[in-house]
Every structure is written in C-alpha cells, then in structure tokens.
Amino acid sequence: MATETNDTVASACVDAGGSALGMPQLCADWIPNQIFWLLVALVAIYFVMSRIALPRIGAVLAERSGTITNDIAAAEELKNKAAEAETAYEKALVDARAEAHKIVAEAKAEIQAELDVELQKADAQIAAKTAESEAAIAEIRAGAVKSVTDVAKATTKELVAAMGGSADAKTITAAVSARMKG
Amino acid sequence: MATEEHSEGGLVFHPLDQFIVKPLFGDGPVHWYTVTNATLWMAIAVLAIVGVFVLGTRGRAIVPSKLQSIGEMIYGFIYKMVEDVTGKDGVKYFPYIMTLFLFILFANYLALLPMSYSPTSMIAVTAILGFGVFIAVTILGFVKNGAAFLGLFWMSDAPAILRPIIAVIEVISYFVRPVSHSIRLAGNIMAGHAVIKVFAGFAALTLVSPVAILGITAIYGLEVLVAGIQAYVFTILTCVYLKDALHPAH
Known part of the structure; x- marks a missing residue:
C-alpha cells in the first residue's frame, strides 16, 4: 500500500523537515500498517491469554478458594474440638470440686465422730474421777465424824471419870451418839 | 506546521510529531507489513502482558508472588465486570474482553514512557477495536x-x-x-500527549519553563489516571454492548 507519489523519504504525511503534515492519525498511508500489526498483537494476546494465562489463573484461584474452604472447615473442626475439651475440662473441674466437698464432709463427720467418742470418754473419766473424789471426801468426812465421836466418847469418859462417876462404855457411846445426832 | 517553525521567538511546536509512524529499520515507505515504531510498542505491550500473565503466574502459587497477584487482581476485576454486566452467559466471552482490556491498558501505560509511541492514540487502531466490537456484538x-x-x-x-x-x-x-467508542479512546490519549508536548515546547522559554514543567507534571499525573480510566471505560462499554446483544429486551 505504498503511495506512488512519494519520494524516497517516508510519505506524503511528513514534510521535508520530518514534521507531520496535518494529523498523523488521518494519514492514509499508515493505516494499513497499524491495522495489520494491531491484529497481530490482538491475536497474540488472545492466544496467550486463552491458552495459557487465563486457565492457569482460574485454576490457581479455584485451588486457592478450595484451600481456604478446607482450611476454614479444619479450623471449624478444631474449634469444636477445643470447645469439647473445654466442656470436658469444666465437667472434670465440677466433679473434682464435688469430690473434694464430699471428702471434706466425710473427714468432718469422721472427726466429729472421733471427737464425740473422745468427749464421751473424757466425760466418763471426769465423772469417774468426780465420783472417786466424792467417795474420798465422804470417807474423809466419815473419818472426821468418827474421830470426833471417838474424841467425844473419850472426853466424855474422862469427864465422867473425873467427876467421880463411872459409866460403862456402852452407855457413854449411846449417849454421845444421841447427842451428836441432835 | 512548517511555517510556524520560526515564529514566536524560536518556539518550536510539533505536538503531533510524536504520532508519526516511522519504519524501525531504514527510511523506506510504510507498507502494511513494515516493522514500525507502532509495531515496536505494540510488541512491547504484548511482551509486558506475557511477562505479567505468563511469567508472573509461572509459580501457580497458592500464596501469590507480587506479579502473580497483579495478574490475579486484573483477572478478578475484569471477570467480575463481565459477570456483573453481561450475566452468567457472558462469561464465555471473558477472554476476548480481557484481550481488549489488556491491550488498551498496557498500550496506554507504556505510551506514558518518554520517547515511546502510543498506538491507542491512533484512530486507525481504536476504530478497529471499536468497530470490531460493534460488528462482533451485532452479529x-x-x-x-x-x-x-x-x-x-x-x-x-x-x-x-x-x-x-x-x-x-x-x-x-x-x-x-x-x-464514540473508538474516538473517545483515541481522542483522550492523543489530547493528553499533545498537551504534554505543547507544555514541553514552552519549557524551552526560560521565563515560563518552571510553569511549563509544573504543567507537564500535572498533565502527566492526569494522563496516568486517563490511561487507566479509558481502558476501563472501553472495556465496560464493550460489556454493556455485549449484554445488549445477549439480552436485547429492555
């Protein structure tokens, strides 16, 4: 599509100084060249895109979204597991607490029982000791009464003797006893 | 244009020279098969696309590398766009729409490199894209x-x-x-590049050069946006037209 009129230099759209005459866009000499190379470029891009690049990127994107979906599912599963573990842990904690309470109560009851037994034993011992002491006191008291009686009897006897009377022991004893009761 | 060369105190404006198609090897005429600067930059775009989408995804990693995640993001973006606009039955045209989007996107961004050539600023290119979509969708x-x-x-x-x-x-x-589909893209890209060149022409003037350079910077930032937005707009309109073809009922 070369123009027949032009010189050896470029084309009719360029002046002698190499500047454009009018709009280069409208220069008919250059149009077929651009159209041809544009079509070559477009066909090249189209084939590279449709044969190589687009299927590849599409596959990568699909694979990625698949991976993400899987990962999310796995994460969900792990989360459920964690929740399960937490529930189990809490249950164990509650059980342990209940067990501890039970043990504490048992121990308390045991101690209480032991304490009661000990207390009873101590009470009995105290009672026994008290009784013993009371007996001793009674004995002492009785001893004292007897001593007093004896002394009284002896004194009476002596008094009677000193006053020139004589009395047998039986009479004196009876008299003293009667007096002492009175 | 040649007459303006020595006016305005030595200022040289050739904002459209950047769109001239030149043979890459030698000075011959531009035949339809000639390898030109347009060819070179289209080829670089193709190689860049191959680099991101084939070499970048080589690892097929579940945890993507940086390049792979760029590829995946663009894939997901366009896939979702096609699915949202055209519905489930439009998804099988996804590779075609992806091809259009990637070509325009990479050509637009590569054109922002200094000394590069912008194929998408040429009506011939965008008209083929636009009318191609139109004819395909109508059929x-x-x-x-x-x-x-x-x-x-x-x-x-x-x-x-x-x-x-x-x-x-x-x-x-x-x-x-x-x-409108094709002129929108070509017009946006061409206008931006031409404006940058005009500012660059003013930068030769010492007095205004700081302003001019500031202007270049600002327009360049704008062009970075435009490059992405125009690729997006072209693609989403293609999806809308495709939806009309698949579900013509209003």
Missing part, C-alpha cells in the same frame, strides 16, 4: 436472538405513538456507538 445479537434482536430498538413499554420515533433514535444511537 452475535442476530445469531443468538434472530430477528428478536431488533427488539433492542423497539421500546415496548413506551406509548405507541412514540415507539417509531424512539426506534429511529435508538437505531441512530446504536450506529454511533462504535464511532
């Missing part, structure tokens, strides 16, 4: 829906009197689609 519409595709122009819920008028308007707007 697809008739193949998929038969005569029912013409229902696209017949607003059945409009008042009966207005329907023929609306139909005429719809037909006109339908045929204007490829024109």
Whole structure:
C-alpha cells in the first residue's frame, strides 16, 4: 500500500523537515500498517491469554478458594474440638470440686465422730474421777465424824471419870451418839 | 506546521510529531507489513502482558508472588465486570474482553514512557477495536436472538405513538456507538500527549519553563489516571454492548 507519489523519504504525511503534515492519525498511508500489526498483537494476546494465562489463573484461584474452604472447615473442626475439651475440662473441674466437698464432709463427720467418742470418754473419766473424789471426801468426812465421836466418847469418859462417876462404855457411846445426832 | 517553525521567538511546536509512524529499520515507505515504531510498542505491550500473565503466574502459587497477584487482581476485576454486566452467559466471552482490556491498558501505560509511541492514540487502531466490537456484538445479537434482536430498538413499554420515533433514535444511537467508542479512546490519549508536548515546547522559554514543567507534571499525573480510566471505560462499554446483544429486551 505504498503511495506512488512519494519520494524516497517516508510519505506524503511528513514534510521535508520530518514534521507531520496535518494529523498523523488521518494519514492514509499508515493505516494499513497499524491495522495489520494491531491484529497481530490482538491475536497474540488472545492466544496467550486463552491458552495459557487465563486457565492457569482460574485454576490457581479455584485451588486457592478450595484451600481456604478446607482450611476454614479444619479450623471449624478444631474449634469444636477445643470447645469439647473445654466442656470436658469444666465437667472434670465440677466433679473434682464435688469430690473434694464430699471428702471434706466425710473427714468432718469422721472427726466429729472421733471427737464425740473422745468427749464421751473424757466425760466418763471426769465423772469417774468426780465420783472417786466424792467417795474420798465422804470417807474423809466419815473419818472426821468418827474421830470426833471417838474424841467425844473419850472426853466424855474422862469427864465422867473425873467427876467421880463411872459409866460403862456402852452407855457413854449411846449417849454421845444421841447427842451428836441432835 | 512548517511555517510556524520560526515564529514566536524560536518556539518550536510539533505536538503531533510524536504520532508519526516511522519504519524501525531504514527510511523506506510504510507498507502494511513494515516493522514500525507502532509495531515496536505494540510488541512491547504484548511482551509486558506475557511477562505479567505468563511469567508472573509461572509459580501457580497458592500464596501469590507480587506479579502473580497483579495478574490475579486484573483477572478478578475484569471477570467480575463481565459477570456483573453481561450475566452468567457472558462469561464465555471473558477472554476476548480481557484481550481488549489488556491491550488498551498496557498500550496506554507504556505510551506514558518518554520517547515511546502510543498506538491507542491512533484512530486507525481504536476504530478497529471499536468497530470490531460493534460488528462482533451485532452479529452475535442476530445469531443468538434472530430477528428478536431488533427488539433492542423497539421500546415496548413506551406509548405507541412514540415507539417509531424512539426506534429511529435508538437505531441512530446504536450506529454511533462504535464511532464514540473508538474516538473517545483515541481522542483522550492523543489530547493528553499533545498537551504534554505543547507544555514541553514552552519549557524551552526560560521565563515560563518552571510553569511549563509544573504543567507537564500535572498533565502527566492526569494522563496516568486517563490511561487507566479509558481502558476501563472501553472495556465496560464493550460489556454493556455485549449484554445488549445477549439480552436485547429492555
């Protein structure tokens, strides 16, 4: 599509100084060249895109979204597991607490029982000791009464003797006893 | 243009020279098969796309590398766009739309490199893209829906009197689609590059050069946005046209 009129230099759209005459866009000499190379470029891009690049990127994107979906599912599963573990842990904690309470109560009851037994034993011992002491006191008291009686009897006897009377022991004893009761 | 060269105190403005198609080897005429600067930059775009989408995804990693995640992001972005706009049955045209988007996106961004060439600023290129989409979508519409595709122009819920008028308007707007579709892209890219060149011309003037350089920087930032947005707009309009072809009922 070369123009027949032009010189050896470029084309009719360029002046002698190499500047454009009018709009280069409208220069008919250059149009077929651009159209041809544009079509070559477009066909090249189209084939590279449709044969190589687009299927590849599409596959990568699909694979990625698949991976993400899987990962999310796995994460969900792990989360459920964690929740399960937490529930189990809490249950164990509650059980342990209940067990501890039970043990504490048992121990308390045991101690209480032991304490009661000990207390009873101590009470009995105290009672026994008290009784013993009371007996001793009674004995002492009785001893004292007897001593007093004896002394009284002896004194009476002596008094009677000193006053020139004589009395047998039986009479004196009876008299003293009667007096002492009175 | 040549006459302006020595006016305005030695300022040289050739904002459109950057769009000249030159043979890469030698000075011969530009035949349809000649390897030109346009060819070179289209080839670089193709190689860059291959670099990101083939070499970058080579690892097929579940945890992607940086390059792979760029590829995946663009893939996901366009895939979602196609699915959202055209529906499930449009997904099988995803590779075609991806091809268009990547070519425009990479060509736009590579064109922002200094000394580069911008194929998408050429009407010839964008017209092929735009009319290609138009023809493909129209054929697809008739193949998929038969005569029912013409229902696209017949607003059945409009008042009966207005329907023929609306139909005429719809037909006109339908045929204007490829024109606006292609001129929008080429116009945006060309205008931005030309404005940068104009500012660059002013930068030769010592007095205004700081302003001019500031202007270049600002326009460059704008062009970075425009490069992405125009690729996006072209692609989403393609999806909308495709949706009309697949589901012509309003």
